[in-house]
Amino acid sequence: MIQVKNLRSAVSCAAMATLGDMYVHLQRAMDSEVEGTARVLLHKASEANTFIRQGANFALGHMVQSCTPTRVMNALLVGGLSHRNAAVRSSTAQHLERLAEVMGMARLLSVKNDLTDRFLIAVSKLAVDPAQEVRWEVHTVK
Incomplete structure (x- = not known):
């Protein structure tokens, strides 16, 4: 995770690709690392360099x-919902939409704990975000 923050773009991209591969192959064994890596990857999703942004979104998708x-x-939600950078909030919206697809809307909306409430509050907050790119991500949900 430290190398994702590296200033050399080649090192950072390689670290993000490795994280993505680790998520693919280790799956639920990576659950303990989700919060820390999500925060770092969401921050990288706001970089000006297209390859770094793509690498961050690749790893977040996995x-x-x-x-x-x-x-x-x-x-x-912790790492990106209230972030100051619109690109981070946009990436958060994109991956929340993907999470809804993975879980299935019926399952997401029928969960008894506060997961449904938190999801709906987050989507409504993103839908009225001041940044157009964030609102666009939310309104293009299928």
Whole structure:
């Protein structure tokens, strides 16, 4: 995770690709790392360098696909929902949408704990975000 923050773009991209591969192959064994890596990857999703942004979104996508949905949602909400950078909030919206697809809307909306409430509050907050790119991510949910 330290190398994701590296200032050399090649090192940072390689670290993010490695994290993505670890999520794919280790799956639920990576649950304990979700919150820390999500925060770092969401921060990298705001970089100006396209390759770094793509690498961060690649790793976040594999995290959403492979880990426990509750942990992933908590990590995304803590790391990106109230972030100052619109690109981070946009990435958060994109991955929350993907998480909803993975879980299935019926399952997401029928969960008895506060997961449904937190999801709906987050989506409504992102839907009225001041940044157009964030609102666009929310309004393009299928």
